[in-house]
Amino acid sequence: MEIIEKIKTNKSTDNLTEIQKICLHKLQSSPLPNPKSELWRLSNKSKFSNFLDYSFNEIDSKFDIPYPKNSQSTIRLIIGENCLIKLIEKNYSIRQLSEDELHKYIKEQISGFNQNENWCDLLNLSLSSKNNILGLKINGSKIPPIEIFSHSSSDSLNAKTLVIFLEKNCDIELLQVNLGRENSSLSQSTFFCLKENSSVNHGVVSFGENRSNLLNSLNVIQQKNSVYNLGSLHFKFNYARFEISIKQSAGNAKTNIKGMQITKKDEQISTYTKIEFNGPNGFLDQINKSLADDKSHAIFEGSIIVPKIAQRTDASQLSRNLLLSNFAQIDTKPQLEIIADDVKCKHGATISQLNEDELFYMRTRGITLTEANKLQLSSYFQEIISFIPVSKDRWDLLDKLLNEN
């Protein structure tokens, strides 16, 4: 808990940015989230404190991207690597946000932050220094796919922040990769602002090595007629927490989310989503899949909030879970909070194991038990993986997952 001690006693505020100061101030009175609150009560205490045990590291070790770039046209960025980004082409432009723009936007966001709900963001912003914040403003069309990497260094805690403004009528494919190194913690916060008529295919792939931890938070604001598609995958973390908050600020927007978390050994991975409709005609289609094996614990909590103004909202949320071992645990809690009357909202949840009839059928056709299991799992995974942009063909995520299992 070295970090928390530091937050509590931090007096040398000279080198800190204004944002860091505000966030530190918010955290100082009660530096840890309330473990009894609904959002934190299932969080494994010792694992969570393990996240905070590593000493904070502002400077990264040398980082080699583990995957080759398949085409020259892909834009590849690493948060923390000091470089100026200014790409102005015929059809599009990508430029770094100025410090002022960044400060203004983040300040606006944190004004509404709450200790328990946004604890991950507050911690991230109080730690991440100028070098570790990447802000981009993207404009235009026919933009090549973008890959953005965040990583932690061994035996340390790293904090990375990404802010993206997507201008009107712009559409992009963006893959965000969070890599956890051995014995390390990574705090990643992403802020996405989608202007009118823009659209994003956003992929988030997070995986760790031995005993790595992750706090991953994603805040999205969607303006009118924007489309936000998210495909996410989290696996191989000692402790990982993925918080998604999406606000359709004036309704009339579309959100599609397909997420998956895979836990093994004694891992704990949780996903918390909060989708707010602040205007009419909003649309949401969400599916979250979990797979828990060995002694692991997978958690999903999703809330959909439809206030009076959000008439004609159409939202659906599905939580599908596979429990593969006698010692594993799954908790799921999809929730609806509705005040508007002219809406179509539904949710569903299932917890089961691999279908025995299917297994039996395949075995009668001469397929071995291991192969049959793999086939079943691949069909379970495929729905999510095929939704993750940029990576899907050459990263062989499916093979990676199946071999892990």
Place this chain on the structure above:
Amino acid sequence: MGNENLVKDVVKEPYKYGFVTDIETEKIEKGLNEDIIKLISQKKEEPKFLLDFRLKAFKKWQKMKEPDWAALGYKKIDYQDISYYSAPKQKEKISSLDEVDPKLLETFDKLGIPLTEQKKLTNVAVDAVFDSVSIATTFRKELAEHGVIFCSISEAVKNHGDLIEKYLGTVVPASDNYFAALNSAVFSDGSFVYIPKGVTCPMDLSSYFRINSGDSGQFERTLIIAEESSSVSYLEGCTAPMFDTNTLHAAVVELIALDDASIKYSTVQNWYAGDEEGIGGIFNFVTKRGKCLGKRSKISWSQVETGSAITWKYPSCLLLGEESVGEFYSVALTNNLQQADTGTKMIHIGPKTKSTIVSKGISAGKSKNSYRGLVKMGTKATGSRNYSQCDSMLIGDQASANTFPYIKSQQPNSEIEHEASTCRISEDQLFYLQSRGIEFEEAVSMMVSGFCRDVFNQLPMEFAAEADKLLALKLEGSVG
């Protein structure tokens, strides 16, 4: 068409149970402390074990905090401003119904609860509870012939102390929650049912709870024990007069089903809900739980919740016995400023246990209606199944409908399915019905009644008709 006519009849009726019976009552002073508990116990001539049980519960309650997780907005309850015992003054002991104060009998007649046996045609035995005490229990002789014990809990304490000592607090321990602890400390009366081995109860049993006094809370306790291979159907109804103040109702219901036994517990709750401005009404904080102890035992809860300013109620099943079954069928309707936070807990402990949850919530006016439920599969619940369905219907754009299902599984060889949906009164269906000459309000009633059909089908006959009437009545003026 029969039901629809009934609906039509009552659409214009106000809360008809809102009258107060002017009867001399014996009330103890307001406040809660050990002396008051000792006084209640003394008045009821209770054995020592029960007084100890009460005092222990009171100590626990003092250390507990009132729960706030349900996010129900109500003004703080002053527990020292409530009278914990109120009873109609009676001459000595009553040996037959003829000795009951005619005013009381009249009250129950007005409520449609026939207590005088000669008048009774329906085959239902009734235990009527007025404020803190049980007034009368009917059909005792007939029940006794079958070995069935159906009496007030105070009587049971005197005559069947061994059973009470053995089972009281085993399903809902005093330390279970704030309101259960309060009830354990001050409970005044309630019903006791014991069905011996192999007996199918020859008639439906029914309890009728009536709050008459404005400043005394009602804290009843019900205990039902179904021995091996027995079965019983139990009905519960509740009403209260209209007061501008809020009255507290904190009940505890415990059910125990042994091997192959089955208990069906139905409730139509129609406490006074307060007026359109939200003034007055009952605060209904109830803990209901059944334990399926035996193999192949079954507990089925069905409830129609239409009254109370605030409802906080989660009838639950602990499924311990192999192949035991838990069921929960609920209709909760809120109107005006009512708030209902209701649902169930199905805790699967034994192997091959099954549970079904069907919950229908209707919110109208500015009310708040939440379903909150827990389904848990323990490590030993192999081959267990759960199916849950929660549907909400919103009427008007100021009511809110929330769904909070908690699902937890630690057993891979079990299956849990949950689905929830929200809808409104379909305009197409309304248009169709109106084009066939059916009036607007009647059309709405028909649609609401259709929405709740799955649950009404599970209610005993006379309750189903009453439930239909109630819903139509409660919705009056909330549409259009």
